[in-house]
Amino acid sequence: MAKLSVNVDHIATIRQARGVSEPDPVAAAVLAELAGADGITIHLREDRRHIQDRDVDILRQTIKTRLNLEMALTDEMVSIALKTLPDSVTLVPEGRHELTTEGGLDVVLLQNTLKQKIALLQQAGIVVSLFIEPNIEQIKASHKVGADYMEIHTGMYCEVRSEAERREQLGRIELAISAARRLGLGINAGHGLDYRNIQSVLALPGIEEFNIGHSIISRAALVGIDRAVREMLALVKG
Ligand code: PXP
Numbered sequence: 001m002a003k004l005s006v007n008v009d010h011i012a013t014i015r016q017a018r019g020v021s022e023p024d025p026v027a028a029a030v031l032a033e034l035a036g037a038d039g040i041t042i043h044l045r046e047d048r049r050h051i052q053d054r055d056v057d058i059l060r061q062t063i064k065t066r067l068n069l070e071m072a073l074t075d076e077m078v079s080i081a082l083k084t085l086p087d088s089v090t091l092v093p094e095g096r097h098e099l100t101t102e103g104g105l106d107v108v109l110l111q112n113t114l115k116q117k118i119a120l121l122q123q124a125g126i127v128v129s130l131f132i133e134p135n136i137e138q139i140k141a142s143h144k145v146g147a148d149y150m151e152i153h154t155g156m157y158c159e160v161r162s163e164a165e166r167r168e169q170l171g172r173i174e175l176a177i178s179a180a181r182r183l184g185l186g187i188n189a190g191h192g193l194d195y196r197n198i199q200s201v202l203a204l205p206g207i208e209e210f211n212i213g214h215s216i217i218s219r220a221a222l223v224g225i226d227r228a229v230r231e232m233l234a235l236v237k238g
Helices: 009-018 025-034 053-062 075-084 111-123 136-144 163-183 198-202 214-223 225-236
Strands: 003-007 039-043 067-071 088-091 127-132 149-153 186-190 209-212
Touching: 003 214, 003 225, 009 025, 009 039, 009 214, 025 039, 025 053, 025 225, 039 053, 053 067, 053 075, 067 075, 075 111, 088 111, 111 127, 127 136, 127 186, 136 149, 136 163, 149 163, 163 186, 163 198, 198 209, 198 225, 209 214, 214 225
Parallel strands: 003 039, 003 209, 039 067, 067 088, 088 127, 127 149, 149 186, 186 209
Antiparallel strands: none
């Protein structure tokens, strides 16, 4: 049965809009866990636009499930991960101009740096996942650099405008799943998934965990986080 890790970044986005202390992503994480979430995901961005260092520290101490830290491939972030020891790290590309993570990591290009940083994180007991496009070369390179998991970037699938495009993008995801399975690479997925578009992805077997933020927090603003998480869990767990 697939798992759901709830990304609480946008609770911090609301807090930072006012520069005050609430709403607190730590409280949101507690409520998401009580609703049944299998894990909590946060992205500590280099510009600290939402999640702050204090959030990472407190969440590490309070989370009862699993903490997944999304971060850029920088020395600063690796040293924070080695200090706070999240259960897993998902390495993502990061651009300061972007509203959210736009593309997948270019693992082929970054092989040497990745190999070294992945080894450092794994030696500290952290599971390492790479956020990549559903592309065979990137999947092979992810296996080669020693990643434990890949997270399939579902952004292109979520942005399709026609049935033909939807089928094409689902086909890419399906091929990516088979390639990762053959290599023994674990499979997660996320980005842009919501209560409607997740259904077709759930029909493809093999994805271990979904990382979902925006759609759950948007719904939570209207119906409450407990209900928003439970409704997504009901879909993910079938
Ligand atoms: N996975 C990764 C690697 C991400 O960077 C993000 C966005 O922070 C997500 C999943 C969640 O995407 P969304 O907020 O669109 O659900």
